[in-house]
Amino acid sequence: MLRVAFALLFGWILPLPAQAQPMGEAAQQMAARISSLLQRRATVSLEFQNLTQLPPADSSSFRSALEEELRKAGLEMANTAQPDFRLRVTASENVRGLLFVAEAASGDNRQVTMLPWNLPPRAAAKPRIRIAMQPIWEQAEPVLDLLLLDSGSTMLVLGPAKVSNFRMVNGKWNPAGGVAISMLRPLPRDPRGRLELSASGFRVYLPDATCSGVLQPDLKLTCSAANERWPLGGAQVRWQNDRNLLESDSPRGPFYTVAVGLLATAEGRIQDRNGEQVSGADGWGSDVVSVDNPCGADPALVVAKAGDGRDHDEVQAYEMVNGLARAASEPVSLPGAVTALWPAESRGQATLVIRDSKTGNYAASRLGLACAE
């Protein structure tokens, strides 16, 4: 059943923000604005400049589409030395997004028209090898954790102040209610939280609050101001008050996470249960999760690492060999910083949440491992 759920996941599509507009339409609208400035059948020479980070392929296709639309509008594209109008179109940008600017000059007369444009966000970089990543959900508010239930047809999303329920209908997640979490204390600035399945429903673990929830007949949540224990990476852990840190009786904290006996400590070290620093774990971040390894007997570790860019983390799979961490996959570059990396309901998956550095949205994905061909 879980395999079916995972297969379903691969069919899901990350919804684009509603206001994203394709480039062909931009060319069409820009041509309409330009042609309204000029008389029909005027000869026009076109100069195009790109002052943005638009890839050359995109700006080139915009230019081609614009020329086509200008012709359709009755203008004559000419390379003559004496066109009726010299047209300079600039792809620029400002705080609000893309801005196309057209200047039409004829002698000393110059007219300007502009078109603000929202560019669709770029797709996340695809992994080159065998960490498979499937986008699931994206929202403006932080996603602390996520649960998929009923063979992947129901989703619970834990935010800083509520649990939201979604149902899959025709391949899309539809809101199906939500319930607020009443907190006596503010969440830490680096908010973290955990959703766990339970016999009667689900449990929520936040710093300073533990909640029991049910989905049927309606989504309900009962919370208490306590840090109760929950299982993680083979240990029973609990949150520290007002902090983004965990602790447990064994191993003792504070630490950010624990996975197959390895701790990401508050001091930035990766250490084993004996307190020894793990060799080969240089550059690991604070989030580590164990995932079943289809290519080996022992679980692999998926590790969050700082990427090349300051806002772009990456994830990479490691295997533990004789106490040494050994890279088992190429790093997968992410379009933002990792804000959560937790085990999923299935031992073969993990939940990854990043904050997209371009959109500012929190994007949750499921990670799985597959053997390289």
Added chain:
Amino acid sequence: MRLHGWAWLALSSLLAFPLAGATRPRYGGALTVDLSATWSTLDPADGFPESLSPLIAETLVRLNAKGEAEPLLATNWQRDADRKRWRFVLRPRVFFHDGEPLTAASAALSLAPALKKRYGDIGITAGSSTLLIQSDRPMPDLLTELANPRMAIHRKSDKIALIGTGPFRISAWEPGRRLTLAAFEDYWGGRPFLDTVNINPGAARASADVFDLPVGPGRRIVPDRTRIWSSAPRELVAVLVPNVQPVVQQALALAIDRAPIVTVLTQRKGEAAYGLLPQWLSGYLFLFATPPDVARAKAMMGQLRIAPLTLSYPANDAFLRSVADRVALNARDAGIVVQPVAGANGNLRLVRLPLESTDAVAELVRLAGVLGVPERASALNAAKPETLYETERLLLEEHRIIPLLYLPDVYGLGPRVRNWDAAQKNGSFRLHLENVWVEP
């Protein structure tokens, strides 16, 4: 009175949690900040640096990097169609640093003087958790005004000069010498990572964790392993031309070569300015770009006989003095005699015009006001950038100002400082130290 046609403008209370790098933030530690500016007051409306005051005292709303209003102490707001009546819903469970809860009454009391100063006769009514602000005249820019640190909601006591709701509370204040901030444990947005921030005004050292690096002469020598961080350009350096013949202004504008000013005087940290708003804010600055043309400037001056002009610059501003010298040199090449003088009474005035927000409309309105023609910026629409361009073009063609260059804020960051870049993305022109943390 029933409020017809009210539109919900902001429904969510989004919190931003900027984190970068795969290492999670650590709590604790002290951050030292050396700043070259000096100030002797903690009043947000009277000289306390706007880059710092939001750490202590917060506004109802703030502007994001796109210039859009976002919830801060107000979680949502409504207005009527005429923009004369605005209702703000206050964020629940917010406390001042002395433990008093934020109430509509305390917010109204704090806001009233600043709002009356800005809008004149204005009514502020406190409900149980709402504030109603109304005037007989439209207040289209109210959100931008409320986002200004001068409108921060705060109180004072005999012992504490500034009691706010921000992430840090004042721990000690030696006027003009040292400001110590401590983490506010009950901050509604979550306690800051740092325990303490020690801010030293008027400090010329470069040994702190964070120190500013003013562009121009007297730059500090920075230690090894210091990382330099620059903001987007946020200050316009320009010559104001209040009472000079337009032809002389045009000739002077053509004669000034901005390239050496940018390259030599700002060490490439600045950018040439030909318009009023920088490119990142307007998107159309390149439309105003004009290369220097001394020959044309000379021809324009022709047989014109004019008395030598004085170009004043602030007496204590060594950078502007060097810019003034350069302008005088360029002017001489065009046959215009310009004498740089310290002070503020020249025929020409060299000034710094800092941007106050990421709202292009608000900034253009403000600059039109500086130029003495606020009515020129009365029909701006952010969704129609042509309206901004046309207004800016008219302002430039009225020969009241010659833009020279834009300057960024530049900071040196010590090796202990983490999460700086991501933290500063959370809004503009303010130091967001609540998201910064330090290595032990």
